[in-house]
Amino acid sequence: MDETVFGSALGGRLAETARAELLSCRRSIDNIDAALIHMLAERFRCTQRVGELKAAHHLPPADPERERQQIERLRRLAKDAELDPEFAETFLAFIVKEVIRHHEAIAARQAARAAEASGA
Amino acid sequence: MDETVFGSALGGRLAETARAELLSCRRSIDNIDAALIHMLAERFRCTQRVGELKAAHHLPPADPERERQQIERLRRLAKDAELDPEFAETFLAFIVKEVIRHHEAIAARQAARAAEASGA
Numbered sequence: 703m704d705e706t707v708f709g710s711a712l713g714g715r716l717a718e719t720a721r722a723e724l725l726s727c728r729r730s731i732d733n734i735d736a737a738l739i740h741m742l743a744e745r746f747r748c749t750q751r752v753g754e755l756k757a758a759h760h761l762p763p764a765d766p767e768r769e770r771q772q773i774e775r776l777r778r779l780a781k782d783a784e785l786d787p788e789f790a791e792t793f794l795a796f797i798v799k800e801v802i803r804h805h806e807a808i809a810a811r812q813a814a815r816a817a818e819a820s821g822a
Numbered sequence: 823m824d825e826t827v828f829g830s831a832l833g834g835r836l837a838e839t840a841r842a843e844l845l846s847c848r849r850s851i852d853n854i855d856a857a858l859i860h861m862l863a864e865r866f867r868c869t870q871r872v873g874e875l876k877a878a879h880h881l882p883p884a885d886p887e888r889e890r891q892q893i894e895r896l897r898r899l900a901k902d903a904e905l906d907p908e909f910a911e912t913f914l915a916f917i918v919k920e921v922i923r924h925h926e927a928i929a930a931r932q933a934a935r936a937a938e939a940s941g942a
Binding site: 720723724730731732735736737738740741742743744745746748749751752755756759768775776779780784789793794800 | 840843844847848850851852854855856857858859860861862863864865866868869871872875876878879888892895896899900903904905909910913914916920
């Protein structure tokens, strides 16, 4: 599959060594992406449980103090790993937005079930 | 740190078992986030090299066919991991946008250096 991409997109323009290096980078990227997808799936399993607990105890979906601490920590980790801290923060915001969407959906489902159970 | 968060945000409202479970979930989330940050840092190291190779060989920063294949693969992986494939696709778009920004910056730097070297 990658061979075809390289054949069509890069044509004969690249020296063989550069072509091999690009292909090698893309294989690493594909492996990393598979890891990221699985880590994200596991993260959403955890936040799903947090959402259920929050809904059961009528806690708000968002927690600004917890988020502030997460941002601070991730910016520090990013800096150590030579990743742009701004990007790390935007990344967390992107994930948290999706998590809050999930939490709100869980809370709405639990409220609907409670209303149904009480005959409302 | 988490103790304080729980102390302030959840107060005495939660049963002790629920509070312990929330704390446990948050510890898992923090571990996963550290893993995500490091995987992202490594991914950008790879795409940095791709950007250098592309700039050196005057290839466009974006590669629509490669991106199409990545989207298809990540959606499939997400489905297997019970992660929303729509979210996986949005996630990849989010990352790729940042990568293209990096590639354009690399190409601009290399063009500036070439202009300087040629005395233009």
